[in-house]
Amino acid sequence: MTNPLLADWDTPFGLAPFAAISDEDYAPAFKEALAEHLAEVEVIADNPEPASFANTIEAMEGAGEALDKVLSVFFSISGADSNPVRQDLQRQFSPKLSAHSTAIYGNAALFARVRDLWERRESLGLSDEEARVLMLTHRGFVRAGAALNGEEAKRMAEVKSRLAVLGTEFTQNLLADEAGWHMALSEGDLDGLPEFVKASARAAGEDLGKDGPVITLSRSLIVPFLQFSSRRDLREKAWRAWVARGENGGETDNTGIAAEILALRAERAALLGYRSFAEYKLETEMAGSPDKVRDLLMQVWKPARAQALADGEVLEGMMQADGVNGPLQAWDWRFYAEKRRKAEHDLDEAELKPYLQLDKMIEASFSCAHRLFGLEFRPLDVALYHPDCRAWEVLRDGKHLAVFIGDYFARSSKRSGAWCSAMRSQAKRPQVKTPIIINVCNFSKPSKGQPAVLSYDDARTVFHEFGHALHQMLSDVDFGSVAGTSVARDFVELPSQLFEHWLEVPQVLEEFATHAETGEAMPRALLDKVLKAANFDMGFSTVEYIASALVDLEFHDGKAPADPMKMQAEILEQVGMPSAITMRHATPHFAHVFSGDGYSSGYYSYMWSEVMDADAFAAFEEAGSAFDPEMAARLEKFILSAGGSQDAEALYTQFRGRMPGVDALLRGRGLAA
Structure with missing residues (x-):
């Protein structure tokens, strides 16, 4: 056959x-x-x-x-x-x-x-x-x-x-390593956990064939556990397992692999006549050189570090007021930050989460795409590779445009993180192809019969990955090699990060943030608190990200380190990494950089793109509406449909009239002086 x-x-x-x-x-x-x-x-x-x-x-x-x-x-x-x-x-x-x-x-x-x-x-x-x-x-x-x-x-x-x-x-x-670790919880271990975390832990236990709740290394489960668990000993145990991924010794240890990858990349660049792998890699990106990347990162690092240090002092004071002596530790930060958020903004994640249903957030992203670009989404009854997957036909003016597939729930067989990929890219020559696009996420799966609810960060992820999908679905070029996300690495995150802004548009949350049990819309007071707290703990999140980007850059800009873990520590010491914050992705589990060449020397690209996305959304604000039709048409014409058919800087300049500076990013993150 x-x-x-x-x-x-x-x-x-x-x-x-x-x-x-x-x-x-x-x-x-x-x-x-x-x-x-x-x-x-x-x-x-x-x-x-x-x-x-x-x-x-x-x-x-x-x-x-x-x-x-x-x-x-x-x-x-x-x-x-x-x-x-x-x-x-x-x-x-x-x-x-x-x-x-x-x-x-x-x-x-x-x-x-x-x-x-x-x-x-x-x-x-x-x-x-x-x-x-x-x-x-x-x-x-x-x-x-x-x-x-x-x-x-x-x-x-x-x-x-x-x-x-x-x-x-x-x-x-x-x-x-991610699939091989879990922490079983007894009833006495659930102190402080809101019901949605308990439900996620029970669902994770069911998935693993366990009788009770468990904590796994899925970000959508371990982060809320670190936020809410009042058991400091269990927070430390979970955190240490999370950061040790790829660094546990034995057959699954990645430290030696990382060293060999860095050495081979340096050799590859040298064979082609480049001083370093970073010079080779960045030659084709918008940034152009390691120095430009370093300059951008350090412009943001300084105010972010200052904010994080100030926040750390507040959190340490809260911890000591609880009778816990000693310095604030990494497994304490999220717990006390959550307490602080509730105290200062009267915003409780447990109160917020029932309003952020996965299905409603998907519907919200579809609605924004319809209002901006006229897209329609019709559910498809088709066989896919896993029962959790679902699919939609994407149309405009009744004409087929693409197929969109969503695979949203964590499972032990799925690698961590969230991503968008094309199972078929758009093209017109030499044959016509319509895109088939998939978003993959790792949200906690609810117990049977219960709706899936998300954290605000998870809801952002829905919009982020769907922004990538729009870049693919709206592609309108002749050749597949320049279709959709086939652009400079530091331009590829612009559509995804830009689309996140529509989650913060009040009328979007007013319509789609409805309670999982009562169906009632999010109260205006809670909505206001969500939007006011949007930049809460931004020092922490910016520092953990830039630390990873700086380590990635320095690893590749010069002689390859024989001991990457030693060099990682030296880099963090040089920039004054706050002791209670760790890299978002440490070397042994830095899949962006070491699972392939995609983001090697390029993890900075999220921030490079954020400079543009802050400026690009400001264009809609200046036009008077997040759904301004003229700006939406320009966004589609010069960014989303153009793919890599022109130089990225030329495309952005056609859209906005100029290239942006870092000021809009600092304002957007609440880090401006």
Whole structure:
């Protein structure tokens, strides 16, 4: 029988036939699709006709259709619903994919055609997007080492293959540590926990087959436990397990892997003639250089650190008033910050959370997309890869635009965090493709029959990831290589972080923040408190983020450290890291940086994008409405639909008329002097 991964998918909207696919199908489909793609590339490279945009660049854009289908399914499922078989397949596939990439970028005949087109680019009569795709293709070949020869080319292939293996190992070790720890709670261990935390802990226990409540290392469960548990000993135990992910010794320890990854990245950059991996990586980003990144981070670090130190003194005073001697510790911060928030803003997370139902927050994000861009969302009854997933058809003016899939609940088979990915990217050439986009989150699953409720941060995550989805769904370009989120890394977070602002629009919360039990709208007084407290504890959250971004940057800007953990400690000491705050992502569990190259030297990009998102939302405020139709049209035209078809700075400047400074960000975070 035909392998379902390689068959024509006669399914609604070309969705993968998940129910027909078994784990045994992946390896043979992968092998066949890999060979098919390589054969397609060789036909392009060996074409006797002179190189043209159509027979070289556009032909490359259309190659690998079968491989795209196989990998889109496999990587979507292996990240969101892993098992030992899929983990083993990941370990097998990673070096093979690296070798496959090396074979393509190392194809001398193919590179000769691309280089010939690049040298003749002014005479080819290309459209702006075609010229952009040619530039990116040529640059990709050069940065991949296509111009290297002999031993240098051989070593580059070895380095990239090893990095692919190490990234997979890092991710799987982290998943194993997260799935392998839980803390069972007796009735006496529940002191201070509001009912929603108890319910989440019971649901987590049910998921693990336990009789009672448990705390896991899922952020959506451990953070509220650290906020509310009056058991300081249990807070410390949970916190230590959380920060020790990837650093527990034995087979799942990531410290050695991180050191080897950093060394290989430095070698890769050196082979291409760069001083450091950070210089190599940032060359293609908006920031352009490590110095510009460092300057931005330090501009924000100084006021954020000052605010955090002042806040820490207040929290330590509260702790000592409770009769706890000694300095404030990391496992104390969230507990006393929550007490302070309730005291100063009369805002209790337990009071707030029932008003933030997951289904209502999804509905709110859809409503904002409708008001801004005219999108409609119709539920689909289709088979997906897990029972928790749900899907919608996205339409505009009755015309099909995309399929959106949501996978929102934490489970032991899912890696931590939240992300958006494209199971199929938008394109018009060489064939028309409509996008299939998925948002994956890790919210606590409620007990059976109960509604899922979120923290305010979780509600932000719904909007954040849906902002990424809009970037994909509204993409309107010719070529898939520049569609949607295929943009500079420090531009990719702009649409997602910008969309978070609509959660704070009062009329959105007034309509969709309704109580899970009574159905009543959030009282205006509570809504006002939520909005007034939006910047509460911003010193803490800014410091923990920038600390991670600085460590990432310094790791890659110079000689690779033999002992990353020692260097991490030195960097934090140099910048004066407050003792009661830790990095948001310490090295052994810094998946953004070590599971692949995506955010390596690029974790700063959230803040770089925030400079723009604060300024971009200000444009709506200046227009007089968060739903101003003219500004929404400009946002879609110059940001969301354009993808990477133009330089990111040019796109933002067309939208806003200029590039922003850091002032709007500091004001937005409440850190301005």
